[in-house]
Amino acid sequence: MIQDKELDMLLASYPVAEPRDENLFMEQLQHRLDAIDFAKAYHKAEMQKARRKAVWAFGIGTVAGLFMAIIAIALPSPLELLAFGIHSKIMLFLMEYLPYVFMLFCAISLCYGIIDFVNNQSVNTQPLCRKS
Amino acid sequence: MTREQFIQTVKCEQRGLRRFLLTLCRGDRMTADDIAQETLVKAYLALDKYDERSKAKVWLMKIAYNTFLNHRIQATRYHYEDIEEADSLRGEDATDNIFRYQQLEQAMAQLPETERTTLVLHYFEGYKVEEIAQITDSSEAAVKKRLQRGREELKRRIEK
Numbered sequence: 001m002i003q004d005k006e007l008d009m010l011l012a013s014y015p016v017a018e019p020r021d022e023n024l025f026m027e028q029l030q031h032r033l034d035a036i037d038f039a040k041a042y043h044k045a046e047m048q049k050a051r052r053k054a055v056w057a058f059g060i061g062t063v064a065g066l067f068m069a070i071i072a073i074a075l076p077s078p079l080e081l082l083a084f085g086i087h088s089k090i091m092l093f094l095m096e097y098l099p100y101v102f103m104l105f106c107a108i109s110l111c112y113g114i115i116d117f118v119n120n121q122s123v124n125t126q127p128l129c130r131k132s
Numbered sequence: 133m134t135r136e137q138f139i140q141t142v143k144c145e146q147r148g149l150r151r152f153l154l155t156l157c158r159g160d161r162m163t164a165d166d167i168a169q170e171t172l173v174k175a176y177l178a179l180d181k182y183d184e185r186s187k188a189k190v191w192l193m194k195i196a197y198n199t200f201l202n203h204r205i206q207a208t209r210y211h212y213e214d215i216e217e218a219d220s221l222r223g224e225d226a227t228d229n230i231f232r233y234q235q236l237e238q239a240m241a242q243l244p245e246t247e248r249t250t251l252v253l254h255y256f257e258g259y260k261v262e263e264i265a266q267i268t269d270s271s272e273a274a275v276k277k278r279l280q281r282g283r284e285e286l287k288r289r290i291e292k
Contacts, residue, residue: 002290007283010236010290011255013229017159019150025165029142032173033135 053118057111064110072099133179142172145189148257149196155252156200158241167203171196187263194267197249204245232290239289247282250275 002010019025094101133141149171153164175182175195182191240248246268253259253267261279265272 001287004283004287007287007290010229010232011251014233014236014256016151016256017154019147019154019165020161022146025146025150025168026139026143029169029172030139032169033139033176036173036176037135 057114057118060114061107061111064114065107068103068106068110072103133182133184135176138176138179141188141192145192146172148189149192152193152252152257153196153200155256156249163203167199168196170203171199174199186266190259190263190266193253193257193259194269197267235290236286239286242289243282243285247278247285250278251282251286254279 146168150164150168153167153171154161157164157167171192175192178195182188240251243251249268250264253264254261259267261272261275264270264275268275270278
């Protein structure tokens with residue numbers, strides 16, 4: 001069994017192997033970091049695009065909805081046009097609220113239409129492969 | 133930290149980092165460099181979590197050590213290198229103490245992983261106890277205990 005002092009000298013003098021090819025190592029690292037930066041930038045651009053689309057869809061939907069609401073309020077009630085002596089309470093109830101039902105149906109259809117249009121646009125503009 | 137600052141930091145610290153991993157990987161240069169690359173990529177991805185009050189080299193060594201441990205878990209069972217293969221642990225400027233160094237290498241190889249890592253960080257890389265505690269995620273008392281046990285074990289195994 002060796003002594004403390006001898007062990008200390010042995011550990012201090014031990015020639016540890018040094019790494020080689022520092023330039024190659026740094027070059028490989030730079031390539032990896034380039035790939036990471038590209039992926040981050042791409043992801044950020046996609047997020048910004050998606051946010052812009054959401055804002056546009058919301059804006060157009062709101063305007064369209066307000067427009068439809070104004071039209072629905074301005075039109076005369078179909079009750080006066082279509083009554084023709086109908087006495088069924090259910091029919092009268094439906095005819096009274098028909099403009100609002102119609103407005104809701106149009107708003108939902110318009111909303112789906114805008115979202116579908118925006119999604120189709122994004123599919124058409126996406127590149128099929130990354131530029132080298 | 134920007135990318136340029138990160139690259140400058142890596143240029144200063146990569147030698148010590150790779151040397152440490154080379155010792156842990158027992159001379160396997162390819163594996164050591166692979167782990168080093170993985171370490172630096174992880175560090176780059178976690179730059180926003182880096183606390184600039186702490187030393188960059190300690191932070192990098194901590195990631196390197198954890199990456200090495202993960203690599204060991206995923207890799208196949210590690211086998212003990214023959215004495216001839218263990219020559220690559222040593223630098224080219226080994227002196228007449230080759231036999232003594234071989235005994236040291238054999239003794240180090242038989243130590244538990246945590247003790248070997250602690251001895252390498254302290255004696256070969258020059259880290260202080262508190263820095264080793266940060267790197268290995270342990271208390272300073274545990275690091276001192278490992279150093280003491282490691283030294284006792286080496287003294288016992290290396291013949292006079």
